[in-house]
Amino acid sequence: MKSRARTMLDKSIAAMLSAIEIYNKPDFNYRAETFSVLCINSWELLFKAKVLQLARNQVTSLYVWEHRQLKTGKKSKKRYIKTNRAGNPMSVSLFEAHRIIIEDYGVKVNKAVKTNIAALTEIRDNSIHFINDDLTLAIKVQEIGTASLQNYLHLVQEWFGPVLDKYNFYLMPMAFFRGFDSVNGETLNASEKKILEYIDSIEKEYDDESLSDYNLSLRIDVNFKKVKSGSGVPIQITNDAKAPVVRLAEEEIMDKYPWDYDVLTTRLKKRYSDFKANADYHRIRKSHEDNEKYCHKRLYNPSNPDSGSKVFFNPNILKEFDKHYTKKS
Incomplete structure (x- = not known):
């Protein structure tokens, strides 16, 4: 579901x-x-x-x-x-x-x-x-x-x-549809x-920002060029029944572990009155990073185990922090 x-x-x-x-x-x-x-x-x-x-x-x-507005004219708590x-x-x-x-x-x-x-x-x-x-x-x-x-x-x-x-x-x-080389701004x-x-x-x-993955607007220039018929990207299809089947379950993982370090830290600051992002916090957090119930380490390059990773957290990890900090009233 x-x-x-x-x-x-x-x-x-x-x-x-x-x-x-x-x-x-x-x-x-x-x-x-x-x-x-x-x-x-x-x-x-x-x-x-x-x-x-x-x-x-x-x-x-x-x-x-x-x-809501109460009969007394005041707002409800x-x-x-x-x-x-x-x-x-x-x-x-x-x-x-x-x-x-x-x-x-x-x-x-x-x-x-x-x-x-x-x-x-x-x-x-x-x-x-x-x-x-x-x-x-x-x-x-x-x-x-x-x-x-x-x-x-x-x-x-x-x-x-x-x-x-x-x-x-x-x-x-x-x-591609029509000529856009002349525009009458007076209209x-x-x-x-x-x-x-x-x-x-x-x-x-x-205007002066360096290249980024995110942009306000992008201008497109269209050029038509002849290319060789063999310049496409090569692919290979197999009907080998023994070929490995790859199933991507990344969306399920992200759904189960939606919080990264910044989100976790922000939620803890809002949840507890005595929370500080100090050595104690890092010690508590790292003690649960090997627990699959609370954490998932996502490799930057799944095909390379040595590529480094980023830790994501399940919100249920808050139960563990409840043992160490005081909730705001």
């Missing part, structure tokens, strides 16, 4: 694949707008999947909590789940899920990821409430969208393992100009 985190991740992947499929259709007049809506939806589901993974798949970790118009629990927003991952669990996420999503959100909001109908903005959507896909691939790989290996994630260059309306000015202002922040 799939965990809640994996189910949410599958929905996120489905939304991103839908965004790519629609964008890459030969003729689709609402291409950029639909892509931005589905891409942002995919990012929100990805962040919520990560929150669930970090919170031991407790669905309440995604609920919005509030202090007890927190209640906030509900929507249908009476269902309200879930946290895209950026609140991002905050929970970083602040509540100490997961490190490159700042370009949030900036890229913020830019794409502005495009989505403008698409929903106004009309985007300009070539310059369409090109900018592709640049930001391409970077967003790359960022998405890296984060899914880092957080959940190789679950995207069977998919091709790319946006077909728009130059922009006021709202479109403001979006492009906003994107231009945040892109300047990343």
Whole structure:
């Protein structure tokens, strides 16, 4: 049975694949707008999947909590789940899920990821409430969208393992469809100009940055070159029944051991009043690193046992730290 985190991740992947499929259709007049809506939806589901993974798949970790107004006019001390118009629990927003991952669990996420999503959100909001109908903005959507896909691939790989290996994630260059060598900027309306000015202002922040796995936007140059027929990547297929079968279970491992050192340390700081990341903490932590119930050592290169490793923790390890520290009241 799939965990809640994996189910949410599958929905996120489905939304991103839908965004790519629609964008890459030969003729689709609402291409950029639909892509931005589905891409942002995919990012929100990805962040919520990560929150669930970090919170031991407790669905309440995604609920919005509030202090209700009492008859006396004061706020209640007890927190209640906030509900929507249908009476269902309200879930946290895209950026609140991002905050929970970083602040509540100490997961490190490159700042370009949030900036890229913020830019794409502005495009989505403008698409929903106004009309985007300009070539310059369409090109900018592709640049930001391409970077967003790359960022998405890296984060899914880092957080959940190789679950995207069977998919091709790319946006077909728009130059493939029609000529984009000349653009008349005078056709922009006021709202479109403001979006492009906003994107231009945040892109300047990343102009001088060195190459990174994460980006705000990516410009694509299309060149057609003749290649030799034998220049493809060679593959070999065998029908040998004795050939070894390789099964990847990385996603199950990441689901069982979602916390790294930074997340564990952050959670302990929030859980205990007398916790310090000192020698005692390191001694206690290392004493459990060989216990498969609490820890898993992930090799950087699985085919090379000497490549070094990174330790990941099961949240149940908190029970062991409860024996040494005092919980906050």
